[in-house]
Amino acid sequence: MNKLRELALKLGKNSRNASSQLHSIKTVQKNDVLRRISDCIEKNKINIFQGNLLDLKVAKKANKDSAFLDRLEITNKSIHDMCNGLEQVASLPDPIGTISNLMEQPSGIKVGNMNVPIGVILMIYESRPNVTVDAAALTLKTGNSIILRGGSESINSNVALHTIFYDTLKKYNVPVNSVQLAKETNRDLVKELLLLDKYIDIVIPRGGKSLIERISKDSKIQVIKHLDGICHVYIDEFADKKRAVDITMNSKTQRLGTCNTLETLLVNRKIAEKTLPLICKLLLEKNVEIRVCKLTKQILSEKKFPALRKIKTATNKDWATEYLDAILSIKTVACMDEAISHISTYGSSHTESIVTENHENAMNFLRRVDSSSVMVNTSTRFADGFQYGLGAEIGISTNKLHARGPVGLEGLTTKKWIVMSDGQVRY
């Protein structure tokens, strides 16, 4: 057996063993450990900064761009945010062991569901070292064990952070292998880990699209992921004009580079003349490039839109693109059916919002659009675990099954059936 395979197997087996011991760790103990880790991070921040400096040095030598260095750098503020996150996870209710829907059946047996940990989670991520702390905190709280596999570019930062977890878990008699860090940075180790469906229950990748595609392709284990966030706002014929403008502008420009940012605006033909000129004016003022369908261009031209020459024509490729940038594509549609059909053809099942005052259209949109989040009169920027009241977020999923949309504590649990009776047998 080659060395990497051996290492992967060791990580997998260690995690599985830790996972079966985590069942007996009490809520108060988990919360104490999380709070203690927060203290230790604050106290040992010098060590963390030292590790991080090593990573930053390597990155600068490799001429990485400023966005890269930004993601990699640990500042006093990031230390503060990590500690806050740990305190917050500690104060959330423990979902493990909760029993729901317990009901007596005609045979006399009582049947219900119990929330339990999923088991072993493999987290694969790039640059941001805070993921090390956030992910470990969420999995510890939910009684899962985790294998952390950060990028080689942040290895020294991750080692410094993981050391604090290791020491504290040991001190509090929680299995140290509940939180393991893969320190070997050879890429082939990931390939070996992705084959261990016997020891690892789910994989959560965080990073660029190519990373996530590669993992999905190589993995024998179920992957919780989203590839794209091609989010849509549909302005219905019965939209309130001010709401249409506000929601469009907020969805597109409040932050440009997030997965819940608006990428394509769909406008009903019957309200296009009343809304498009103002929206386009405001977008151009915010330096957002606009790419439109022929009909939209025609409408703007008929309305004598002053900056028409600044507006480009969209191609089919635009409808399928997540710009993550100051660009918006706009399409005028004949009816809601056309909007929904456009979303189902080009969308990424992430988040779509309708702007309408009409109850029937709102309910139809909610029912028919097959995305992880579907909204009425709301900015797509709200698609976020904290905004949804989950208290935490380990990622966003556009999978259809299990966790869909923002994944918080509950997405790291599963439900099993429990049955109790006084000796019932079946006839």
Place this chain on the structure above:
Amino acid sequence: MNKLRELALKLGKNSRNASSQLHSIKTVQKNDVLRRISDCIEKNKINIFQGNLLDLKVAKKANKDSAFLDRLEITNKSIHDMCNGLEQVASLPDPIGTISNLMEQPSGIKVGNMNVPIGVILMIYESRPNVTVDAAALTLKTGNSIILRGGSESINSNVALHTIFYDTLKKYNVPVNSVQLAKETNRDLVKELLLLDKYIDIVIPRGGKSLIERISKDSKIQVIKHLDGICHVYIDEFADKKRAVDITMNSKTQRLGTCNTLETLLVNRKIAEKTLPLICKLLLEKNVEIRVCKLTKQILSEKKFPALRKIKTATNKDWATEYLDAILSIKTVACMDEAISHISTYGSSHTESIVTENHENAMNFLRRVDSSSVMVNTSTRFADGFQYGLGAEIGISTNKLHARGPVGLEGLTTKKWIVMSDGQVRY
């Protein structure tokens, strides 16, 4: 493109289209169609019998055994059961569109979950033609479209049954492609279908272990399945003796060939002398072969068990075997930890039951055993969708995520996030 690939693609695309139209079919319409199909099956049973006779003729010519012919044959009783099943599914509440956990968040947005269809389901099954009707009814009720792929041995029966669905769907203006039957019996068609993750959302196989293993290996689509049902009863040191005997006997002998039948009995050392002799006596009376660990044999010998020579010694292979037959393996364990560790090593995550009067042990067993159903003082034979009050069952899943255990209507749905507000934007 080869012919089978073309056919698979056509089935997939048809189903996806039908699925997007099913969103607008109302509950009452779905129920009417289900009841109407029940009427038509009863009225057209001559056609069904004729198709079935063709299949039986082929099977007899091929010298299939009586169990095979039994599963294949459609009788007046099976017609009656299918019709009953349809009426029952029609009378169950429609899970689609239900909204749960709708709560207002501090930002003013209202966030909740809506139950929606999964989309397109591929059902692959062997011999029993009633699966055609049961599966189509459950998917229709939950707004999913289905591709039915029965075995070649029942193709004429399946065509006769499917014709009734086709005609009724057409008459009631429900997309006929909601229920498609793959009439091509070439096995390679299944391989092509299993690659269409763009058009098919889940695969549910029903049949022998080798079929299910093959499908899991070939599928790019998520498979809802269970491979084995190696179920355990653990008799705790604080067990009531009568309950221990009754639950063991019922779990093992009420039906021998089902997936929720007991295969390995675990007995706490401290209660072994008091329970094993009676249990073994009753098992032998019912002609159940017994295979035991060394310690169990020693205990029986010390208690001067009269038929000791009839009792065999178990090997490690026994612990990992689903007999589906009149055989039971028995192991005496030192404590509950050993029982749970045995279950996690050799079990199949299907169903395990503890017999105990001790509250703490009962709760620990419920929490710690990582199976789809975990029971206290209850026969494993209750692990069944109807017994759990689901009103229907499309299969049993030992997957950890999404549907776990018996899968009813809710297992054919998924939850998306819905968000409503009065024009909320994010700051």
